[in-house]
Amino acid sequence: MILKNCVALITGASQGLGKAFAEALLKKEAKVVICDINRAQGAVAKAEFDQRYGPDRSMFMACDVTSLPQMKDVFCETVQTFGRLDVLCNNAGINNESSWEKTISVNLVALIQASYLALEHMRCDHGGKGGSIVNVASMSGFIPAAHAPVYTASKHGVLGFTRSLAEASRLGNYGIRINALCPSFVNTSILDTINHEENLGTFYQFKDSVKNLMNVFGVLEPSDIAEGFVQLLEDDSLNGAVMKITTTKGVHFEKY
Numbered sequence: 001m002i003l004k005n006c007v008a009l010i011t012g013a014s015q016g017l018g019k020a021f022a023e024a025l026l027k028k029e030a031k032v033v034i035c036d037i038n039r040a041q042g043a044v045a046k047a048e049f050d051q052r053y054g055p056d057r058s059m060f061m062a063c064d065v066t067s068l069p070q071m072k073d074v075f076c077e078t079v080q081t082f083g084r085l086d087v088l089c090n091n092a093g094i095n096n097e098s099s100w101e102k103t104i105s106v107n108l109v110a111l112i113q114a115s116y117l118a119l120e121h122m123r124c125d126h127g128g129k130g131g132s133i134v135n136v137a138s139m140s141g142f143i144p145a146a147h148a149p150v151y152t153a154s155k156h157g158v159l160g161f162t163r164s165l166a167e168a169s170r171l172g173n174y175g176i177r178i179n180a181l182c183p184s185f186v187n188t189s190i191l192d193t194i195n196h197e198e199n200l201g202t203f204y205q206f207k208d209s210v211k212n213l214m215n216v217f218g219v220l221e222p223s224d225i226a227e228g229f230v231q232l233l234e235d236d237s238l239n240g241a242v243m244k245i246t247t248t249k250g251v252h253f254e255k256y
């Protein structure tokens with residue numbers, strides 16, 4: 001996919017990884033819709049992007065990804081403003097074991113919902129022009145984590161859904177590539193959730209094991225992950241791929 005002038009919708013893009021993905025695409029002269037529940041941080045990101053890339057290249061929409069009406073509005077507004085939709089990045093995510101149903105809702109249910117909305121807009125076999133979906137999973141999509149069983153379940157779910165939908169797209173000639181991105185630890189605010197008992201609930205007692213893992217494996221920067229994200233979009237051969245990014249191996253792919 002040539003990213004210049006393509007239109008991308010990124011959830012949870014006010015800060016952290018989503019913001020880095022948005023900036024990487026703006027650098028490639030794409031147009032970006034930043035969708036996030038955090039209005040204040042969204043306004044900051046939009047102002048920064050306006051200054052660096054011009055006000056016409058991006059749009060911020062305050063939105064809760066778990067709300068179907070709000071997400072439908074985001075998709076409609078994207079197409080009305082920029083005339084098309086080429087990329088969806090399902091990036092919004094939380095780590096809250098106390099409100100575990102909410103974690104499943106944001107990390108998995110909303111990701112499925114947004115993917116289906118994107119299919120409606122992009123499927124070639126339904127009159128669309130094709131496109132690309134990147135679902136942000138995690139290394140927690142592969143390995144157990146005592147401090148975060150439900151977060152881990154949600155990310156395992158993202159991988160199963162992504163690979164299955166990619167296969168449906170291939171067999172059904174949707175013209176849409178669907179891939180997953182699995183970073184290890186990255187320096188964003190989600191890492192701070194492990195320091196708070198109200199997030200981890202009964203699993204707070206295991207927080208030191210994950211801190212030890214961070215010390216052993218190190219912590220990446222969002223820009224490191226954005227490089228992999230761009231690769232997933234630009235490489236038209238990738239569908240159903242599961243990209244892992246770690247400090248030890250850099251960008252590599254899970255072999256199934």
Ligand SMILES: NC(=O)c1ccc[n+]([C@@H]2O[C@H](COP(=O)([O-])OP(=O)(O)OC[C@H]3O[C@@H](n4cnc5c(N)ncnc54)[C@H](O)[C@@H]3O)[C@@H](O)[C@H]2O)c1
Nearest residue numbers: 012016017036037038064065092093138185186188189190
């Ligand atoms: N940072 C890491 O170590 C790491 C590692 C692997 C995967 N991930 C994944 O990366 C993604 C991005 O997380 P991050 O690290 O940038 O954390 P972050 O907390 O900085 O960003 C998450 C963003 O999602 C937004 N968000 C949360 N709930 C939302 C909702 N209901 N509707 C809309 N937006 C919502 C937040 O406002 C925030 O801007 C998540 O899916 C996370 O699970 C992060």
